[in-house]
Every structure is written in C-alpha cells, then in structure tokens.
Amino acid sequence: MVSERELLASVPTQLWIGGPVDATGGATFPVENPATGKILVEVADASPEDAMRALDAAVAVQDEWAATPARQRGEILRAVYERIIERTEDFALLMTLEMGKALPESRNEVRYGAEFFRWFSEEAVRIHGRYQTAPTGTGRIMVHKQPVGPCLAITPWNFPLAMGTRKIGPALAAGCTMIVKPASATPLTMLLLAQLCREAGLPDGVLSVITSRRSGAVTAPLINDPRLRKLTFTGSTEVGKKLVESSAHGLLRTSMELGGNAPFVVFDDADVDAAVAGAMLAKLRNGGEACTAANRFHVHNSVIEEFTEKFVAAVQETRLGAGADPDTTLGPLINAEQLDTVSELVEDAVAKGAQVRTGGKAPGGPGYFYPATVLSDVPAGARILSEEVFGPVAPIIGFDTEEQGLAAANDTEYGLVAYVYTRDLDRALRIAEGLESGMVGINRGVISDPAAPFGGVKASGFGREGGTEGIEEYLSTKYIALP
Numbered sequence: 001m002v003s004e005r006e007l008l009a010s011v012p013t014q015l016w017i018g019g020p021v022d023a024t025g026g027a028t029f030p031v032e033n034p035a036t037g038k039i040l041v042e043v044a045d046a047s048p049e050d051a052m053r054a055l056d057a058a059v060a061v062q063d064e065w066a067a068t069p070a071r072q073r074g075e076i077l078r079a080v081y082e083r084i085i086e087r088t089e090d091f092a093l094l095m096t097l098e099m100g101k102a103l104p105e106s107r108n109e110v111r112y113g114a115e116f117f118r119w120f121s122e123e124a125v126r127i128h129g130r131y132q133t134a135p136t137g138t139g140r141i142m143v144h145k146q147p148v149g150p151c152l153a154i155t156p157w158n159f160p161l162a163m164g165t166r167k168i169g170p171a172l173a174a175g176c177t178m179i180v181k182p183a184s185a186t187p188l189t190m191l192l193l194a195q196l197c198r199e200a201g202l203p204d205g206v207l208s209v210i211t212s213r214r215s216g217a218v219t220a221p222l223i224n225d226p227r228l229r230k231l232t233f234t235g236s237t238e239v240g241k242k243l244v245e246s247s248a249h250g251l252l253r254t255s256m257e258l259g260g261n262a263p264f265v266v267f268d269d270a271d272v273d274a275a276v277a278g279a280m281l282a283k284l285r286n287g288g289e290a291c292t293a294a295n296r297f298h299v300h301n302s303v304i305e306e307f308t309e310k311f312v313a314a315v316q317e318t319r320l321g322a323g324a325d326p327d328t329t330l331g332p333l334i335n336a337e338q339l340d341t342v343s344e345l346v347e348d349a350v351a352k353g354a355q356v357r358t359g360g361k362a363p364g365g366p367g368y369f370y371p372a373t374v375l376s377d378v379p380a381g382a383r384i385l386s387e388e389v390f391g392p393v394a395p396i397i398g399f400d401t402e403e404q405g406l407a408a409a410n411d412t413e414y415g416l417v418a419y420v421y422t423r424d425l426d427r428a429l430r431i432a433e434g435l436e437s438g439m440v441g442i443n444r445g446v447i448s449d450p451a452a453p454f455g456g457v458k459a460s461g462f463g464r465e466g467g468t469e470g471i472e473e474y475l476s477t478k479y480i481a482l483p
Contacts, residue, residue, distance in 0.1 A: 004097065004324075007090055008188075013043045015211060016194040017054045018204035024049050029213045031188060034100035034332045035322035035367045043187050046212040048221045051179070057205035058150040058177035059227050065206050066147045066175035070124045073173060077121035079200035080193075084114040084161075087196070091189065095160050096323035098186045100331040100368070103323060105286055113162035115450040116466070120169035123471050127174065140482035145475040147175035148253055149229035152222050154181045154215065154243070156235045157334055158289045158390075160189035166450065166465045167232050168193075168207060174474035176230065179208045181219055185334055187211040223247055230474065233257070234291075237414075237459045255463030255473050257291070257455060259388050260416035263409035264294035265431070267402070268302045270421035271443075276310045278445030279394070282419050284318065284372060285446060287330055288392040289338075291460075292417045292439075292448060296385055298408045301398040308376050308396055312357045315372045315394070322367070332368045333391055339368040342391035349375055349382040349395060359393075386412065402427065410436045416456035417447060438464075 002010070013028075014020035023044035030039040044050075065073075084091060092106035101109075129143045151171050155163040164180055171178045182190040187209075194209045212218040222228050223246050231247050232255040233240055240258040247254050264282055266275045282294035299307050323331035333339045339362060346360055359373030370391055378385060378395040385395060399405045409418055418437040422428050432440040438456035441447040448454060453464035463473055 002090060004093065007093055008041055008097075011041075011094065011188050012191040012195055013041055015044045015046055015050055015054075016191055016207075016209040017050070018057050018208070019198070021053075023047060029184065031098055031185070032335070033097055034334050035324070037366050037368075040097055041188070043191070043211050045214070046210040046218050048218055051210055051218045051222050052225070054179045054208035054210050055150065055222055055225060055227060057208055058179055061203060061205040062150055062177045065177055065203065068175070070127065070173075070175075073175065074121040074124035076201050077117045077124065077169060077172060080197050080202070081114050081117035081121065083196045083200055084110060084117065084193070091161060091192065093324065094192060095186070095189050096331070098188050099157060099160055100323050100334060101286055102328045102331045103326065104329070105331070106323070109159055109162050112448065112450070113159070113165040116162070116165040116169040119450040119466070120173040120471065123170070123468065124173035126468075127471065127475065142480040142482055144478045144480060146478055148474055148476050149176060150227060151176050151178045151230035151232065151474065152181065152219065152228055153178060154219060154231075154233045154235065155183060155190070157183035157185040158286060160186040161193065163234050164190050164193060166454070166470070170465070170471040171230075171474045172202070172206065174471050176474045177206050179210060179222065181210050181212065181215060184211065184213040184215070220246065223252065224249065226250055229253060231255075232463070232473070237461070240461060253473070255465070256461035257463070257465065258416075258459060258461035259414055260291040260293075260456065260460055261295045261386070261388055261412040261414040262292060262417045262419065263412075264297045264419040265405050265409050265421065266297070266299040266303065266307055267405065267420075267422040267424075267427065268300040269423045269427075270300075270303065271423060272303055272306050272310060274443060275307060275421040276314055278419065278421060278443065279311055280314050281445030282441070283394050284315075284330065284392055287333065289334065289390050291388075293390070294394070294419055295389055297394055297396040298399055298405055299396055300405065301400055304396065304398045308357060308374065311394070311396075312374050315374055316358050318372045318392075320363070320369055320371050330372055330392060333370055334368065336368055338390060339370055342370050342389060342393060345384040345387060345389050346373060346375070346393055349378055349384045352379045352382050354378040354382060354395065388414075402431070406431055406434050410434075413459040414456070415458035416460035417441065419445065
C-alpha cells in the first residue's frame with residue numbers, strides 16, 4: 001500500500017469529463033479528513049457550465065456506447081472490477097481519509113462496491129425481450145429492451161465507492177452513458193474510480209464525474225435538459241422529494257433510494273446471543289452512518305434486560321479512534337453538523353427519561369467523534385425513535401405481543417429495511433409479510449447483496465438497485481407489432 005501522501009498525489013483532483021479537466025475559472029474546494037478536521041486536498045468546484053460540458057460528452061457518445069456489443073461492455077466492467085480489487089488497499093485508505101470509517105469497514109466496502117461491476121458485467125449479456133403470437137392470432141408481438149439514454153447519478157458521502165458502483169454498473173451494462181455528482185465531502189473515491197475505468201478501456205465521455213459543493217446549482221441545468229433521460233439519487237427524503245419535483249418537467253425516469261428508520265425486532269423466542277451479534281452489525285456497520293442501519297430496537301419484554309446487558313457489553317468492546325489506526329473499530333462521524341445532530345438526539349431522549357447504558361457523550365478534541373451508545377427506557381416521544389440518527393446510537397424499547405412488535409416496527413414514514421430475530425419460521429414469514437419495508441433481514445444483521453434488489457417503500461423511495469432488477473432501471477421497453 002502506498003503512503004497517504006503518495007496516494008493523494010495519484011488521485012485526480014480535476015473534473016473528469018473525457019479525462020481530467022479544470023473547472024471553469026479554476027475554482028476549487030477543500031476535502032477534509034473528519035478524524036482531524038484538516039484539509040486533505042483541494043478539488044475542482046464545477047460550475048453549471050461544467051455540468052453541461054459533461055452532458056455534451058455523454059450525449060456525443062451515447063449512440064456509440066449503446067451500439068457496443070453487450071459482451072464487450074461486460075468485459076470492460078469486469079476489467080474495472082479486477083482493477084478495483086487489485087487496488088483494494090488504495091481505495092480503502094482513500095475512503096478512510098475522506099469519510100472517516102475504520103479501515104476494515106473500508107476494505108469491506110471495496111469488495112462490496114467492486115462486486116456491482118462484476119455482477120453487472122454478467123447481466124449485460126442477459127438483457128431479454130420476448131416474442132410471441134398475439135392471442136387473437138392477428139399478428140405477432142415483439143418486446144425489445146433499449147438503454148434509456150444519458151443518466152445523472154447523485155451519490156451520498158457515507159459509501160463513497162459502493163453508492164456509485166451500484167448505479168454506474170447497471171447503467172453502463174445497459175448501454176447508458178453516465179454523469180456522477182458525488183457528495184462534496186467525499187469526491188476523491190469517485191475520481192479514482194473514473195481513472196480506473198479509463199485504464200480498463202471505457203471510452204471517454206461514457207462516464208463523467210463532476211465535483212462541486214453547489215449540488216443544486218450544478219445539477220439543475222442537467223435535470224432541465226431534455227437530453228438527459230434518467231436521474232438516480234441516494235440521499236435524504238427531503239432532497240429526494242425536491243429532485244422528483246424538478247424531474248417532473250422533463251418526465252425523467254427516476255430512482256430514489258432515500259432515508260430510513262430501520263426497526264430491529266427481537267421476539268421472545270429469539271436466540272439472544274445471535275440477536276446481539278446481529279445488532280452489532282446492523283447498528284455499527286459504517287459507524288451507524290448507513291440508511292440500512294438499525295435505528296430502533298424493539299425487544300420483547302421477557303428478554304429485554306438480557307439483550308440489553310449483552311448488547312452493552314459488546315458495544316463497550318468497540319474502539320473509537322481515527323479510521324486509519326489499525327486498532328480502531330469505530331471512526332469519526334462525517335462532520336461537525338452530524339456530530340451535533342447525534343448529540344442533540346441523545347440529549348433529547350435523556351431529557352425525556354431515557355437511560356444511558358454506555359456512551360452518550362462526545363469526547364471533544366479534534367475530529368468529529370461520538371462513542372457507541374446504548375439507551376434504554378426510551379420514551380415514545382423521543383425524537384430518536386422517529387428521526388434517522390445516522391450515528392452509533394441504539395435506543396431500546398420493549399413490547400409484549402407480536403401485534404405490538406409489528407405495529408411498533410411499522411410506526412414510521414420510512415420503509416427501507418427491517419430486521420427480525422425469531423426461531424419460529426411461521427412467525428418470521430408472517431412478520432416479514434406484514435412489515436411495511438422494501439427489505440427484511442431474518443436472523444441477519446447485514447442484508448446488502450449485489451445479487452439482490454435493494455430499495456424501499458413509503459418515504460424511503462422507489463426503484464431497485466442490484467439483482468436482476470437493477471438493470472431494468474436503465475432500460476426502456478419497446479413493443480414492435482409484426483404481421
């Protein structure tokens with residue numbers, strides 16, 4: 001693995017539009033290390049004009065890329081996958097530097113994120129239509145799938161690689177060109193990925209990366225341009241709603257992976273030790289800064305104290321520190337604003353009667369650190385039960401009956417993922433079907449899989465990423481009537 005200085009020197013810091021280019025006027029903005037608060041590098045700050053340059057490039061090569069044989073597109077994606085894996089340590093360190101997560105978490109993300117390129121390299125050759133005789137016998141029906149056209153992806157900071165690859169992979173496999181606007185907090189990983197894509201043989205213009213701290217101003221002209229045909233976004237529900245409204249004028253195809261408020265439900269017949277192990281994964285993966293993170297722990301009152309005691313003991317084993325420290329298991333939060341949000345939610349719960357079983361107070365000093373925290377006796381009116389905490393805080397509340405547990409789990413506007421622990425298969429299926437959630441984990445604390453459809457319902461959005469369903473988001477269906 002190269003040194004931090006060597007790595008940062010090797011990563012593009014310009015816009016990537018057919019290769020590295022300066023932003024209009026040479027504008028830049030800083031990228032900060034959340035473990036220290038210090039600036040890592042300055043990167044190009046795109047203007048609306050730069051965004052249009054990226055769209056021009058995407059439009060110019062769209063027809064050529066769509067006409068590229070599916071096998072050839074797939075082989076390029078496979079080559080990118082192999083390059084990402086070869087540079088696992090570089091990607092891991094880069095993500096840790098700009099986002100803060102512990103190195104083992106970053107390595108896991110590299111493997112997970114790269115897998116979308118391998119999966120969709122295989123799906124590129126499995127885009128199917130159909131042919132049949134019309135039921136009336138008066139003709140024939142042919143159904144053909146075609147790429148939707150140039151796409152815009154707006155990605156968040158919490159998974160700097162994977163949130164991009166699970167959008168770029170299916171788009172490129174389907175024959176679409178793609179413009180990516182990464183989060184301003186974590187642009188470096190996506191710029192390095194663009195560089196690797198070129199090395200793997202991806203034609204210039206097929207993938208552009210525009211970095212900017214003015215997301216709305218830069219993406220608005222793209223969304224309003226009729227040449228753009230698809231918008232995919234991962235982020236907050238509030239921003240997602242605004243993007244859907246903006247996209248309505250051009251009737252853009254949209255995919256929205258939005259906020260979550262995941263319940264973690266432990267029934268009286270659950271294996272408590274297994275539930276605790278699953279809770280550690282569901283809560284503390286990525287430091288709790290994940291839309292799939294368990295946000296509320298609903299535990300049957302007959303096992304709540306056993307679960308809480310064992311969970312607290314496990315949580316106390318975490319080591320808070322800079323992500324690049326090999327002993328660290330829990331890195332900093334992304335920025336001061338997020339630290340304030342987590343602190344406020346804990347303070348609100350405690351003021352309303354919740355008990356702090358461990359953690360509960362930021363240590364102070366440089367960096368944006370908050371310890372792994374468990375709260376018990378959390379009252380119904382605490383904000384932390386209705387708001388996405390996006391940090392390493394676990395509020396625990398009890399219930400008595402299966403009906404109460406299910407009702408409590410569904411008592412949210414969100415519906416991304418839910419976790420259920422029970423030994424009863426009938427109950428597991430019954431609860432899974434009753435949960436208002438796009439995804440359900442049964443006796444599992446991690447459910448994300450590139451081969452499975454990822455997405456939610458209600459205020460958690462619509463559309464699916466990954467699985468055989470993921471590529472459909474980038475394809476249009478054409479019916480051809482034949483005699």
